[in-house]
Amino acid sequence: MASDADNRGAGEQSTDDFIRGLWKENPVFVQVLGMCPVLAVTNSAMNAIAMGLATLFVLVMSNTVVSLLRRFITKQVRIVTFILIIATFVTVVDYLIAAISIDLHKALGAFISLIVVNCLILGRAEAFASKNTVFRSILDGLGMSIGFAFALFCLGSVREILGNGTLLGANLFHDEFQPWVVMILPSGGFFTLAGWLLLFNKLGQRKVRAQLQRSDSDAELGEEKFA
Amino acid sequence: MSDEPLWSIFIGASLINNFVLAYFLGICPFLGVSGKLQTATRMGLAVTFVMLVSSTCAFGINRLLIAIDAPFLRLISFIAVIASTVQLVEMFIKKFSPTLFRALGIFLPLITTNCAILGLALFQTNKGYGFAQCLVYAVGAGAGFTLALVLMAGLREKLELALLPDVIRGTALTLMIAGLLSICFMGFAGLGA
Numbered sequence: 001m002a003s004d005a006d007n008r009g010a011g012e013q014s015t016d017d018f019i020r021g022l023w024k025e026n027p028v029f030v031q032v033l034g035m036c037p038v039l040a041v042t043n044s045a046m047n048a049i050a051m052g053l054a055t056l057f058v059l060v061m062s063n064t065v066v067s068l069l070r071r072f073i074t075k076q077v078r079i080v081t082f083i084l085i086i087a088t089f090v091t092v093v094d095y096l097i098a099a100i101s102i103d104l105h106k107a108l109g110a111f112i113s114l115i116v117v118n119c120l121i122l123g124r125a126e127a128f129a130s131k132n133t134v135f136r137s138i139l140d141g142l143g144m145s146i147g148f149a150f151a152l153f154c155l156g157s158v159r160e161i162l163g164n165g166t167l168l169g170a171n172l173f174h175d176e177f178q179p180w181v182v183m184i185l186p187s188g189g190f191f192t193l194a195g196w197l198l199l200f201n202k203l204g205q206r207k208v209r210a211q212l213q214r215s216d217s218d219a220e221l222g223e224e225k226f227a
Numbered sequence: 228m229s230d231e232p233l234w235s236i237f238i239g240a241s242l243i244n245n246f247v248l249a250y251f252l253g254i255c256p257f258l259g260v261s262g263k264l265q266t267a268t269r270m271g272l273a274v275t276f277v278m279l280v281s282s283t284c285a286f287g288i289n290r291l292l293i294a295i296d297a298p299f300l301r302l303i304s305f306i307a308v309i310a311s312t313v314q315l316v317e318m319f320i321k322k323f324s325p326t327l328f329r330a331l332g333i334f335l336p337l338i339t340t341n342c343a344i345l346g347l348a349l350f351q352t353n354k355g356y357g358f359a360q361c362l363v364y365a366v367g368a369g370a371g372f373t374l375a376l377v378l379m380a381g382l383r384e385k386l387e388l389a390l391l392p393d394v395i396r397g398t399a400l401t402l403m404i405a406g407l408l409s410i411c412f413m414g415f416a417g418l419g420a
Contacts, residue, residue, distance in 0.1 A: 036342040083306055110353065114345060185413065
């Protein structure tokens with residue numbers, strides 16, 4: 001797989017911008033960015049999806065604007081400018097969610113406003129959008145935020161299934177299931193994320209080991225050829 | 228206006244609804260700077276100071292915005308104030324303690340994106356606290372943040388020497404300890420009025 005990535009031409013660069021955020025550089029599981037909303041609003045799968053969509057809107061819009069203005073923003077004031085651009089879009093999202101569903105707005109509470117300080121968004125503005133074209137920045141924003149939403153959903157669904165016995169409000173088990181209340185509580189957020197990270201670490205290690213073995217056997221083949 | 232007594236606000240912000248362990252605010256520095264006890268204590272103090280200043284400013288700004296009837300500017304003005312306060316603290320620390328400045332590294336400017344500080348400003352506005360209540364709330368939240376950070380740093384210093392499987396080292400382990408600490412802090416729930 002690694003060699004495929006190396007052989008890619010410049011034409012396929014844009015697909016790479018998009019795919020990268022989904023898995024290889026997943027903002028939550030690999031980069032461990034934007035932890036506060038990840039832990040705070042994932043006590044049900046629905047909240048997690050709503051938060052993911054709100055972040056998607058803000059990230060794509062802020063990436064677009066930052067990328068459009070990248071020639072006009074001087075280096076000294078860039079962080080403040082980025083934060084103000086992000087804050088503008090977060091205000092828009094805040095009012096939008098309140099207009100669509102008051103219940104959802106109450107459930108997410110201050111965490112909608114707190115999207116401003118999500119390190120992921122500022123990080124993408126600084127590391128990607130301020131250096132690349134608008135099209136690529138939009139793709140990068142889409143990929144990263146879909147990866148983020150995916151991670152939120154992973155946590156939210158596990159916590160809702162174990163802590164409440166439901167998924168997206170639908171009852172999964174009949175009355176026999178005793179809910180693990182701790183999973184809905186704050187500590188459950190920490191445990192679930194720790195569990196996912198463990199899984200990803202384990203998979204990552206296995207991949208590295210497989211690659212090592214493959215390169216070992218390649219080396220042996222090479223030696224045989226020379227012999 | 229809320230008429231909650233000051234002691235109850237302090238205990239609520241520092242122990243019962245601890246910003247890190249119950250509200251999940253300020254997780255990034257909590258995971259990042261909690262490796263060493265000394266750095267953790269100083270980071271806690273720096274954050275408490277920023278909280279105090281930005282909470283005072285946020286109180287004034289909120290009054291102003293209500294007076295000119297522009298509540299939609301709240302978020303933008305809060306974040307601008309916080310960013311400038313952090314800049315001030317950064318210059319102050321750089322001047323008076325270059326060692327601390329180096330130890331805190333990238334996490335010092337990142338106090339700007341510390342959700343705990345913006346969260347504090349937003350919560351105090353939502354709860355409708357008066358001026359004295361805001362100050363106590365800020366000190367309480369700062370104390371709670373420092374407490375969580377120091378506890379975590381102490382535990383992690385001990386665990387440096389423990390024998391652990393490779394998979395669990397790093398963030399996963401820190402998160403598990405955080406989960407256990409969070410369960411411990413639930414024990415304070417009965418303290419509230």
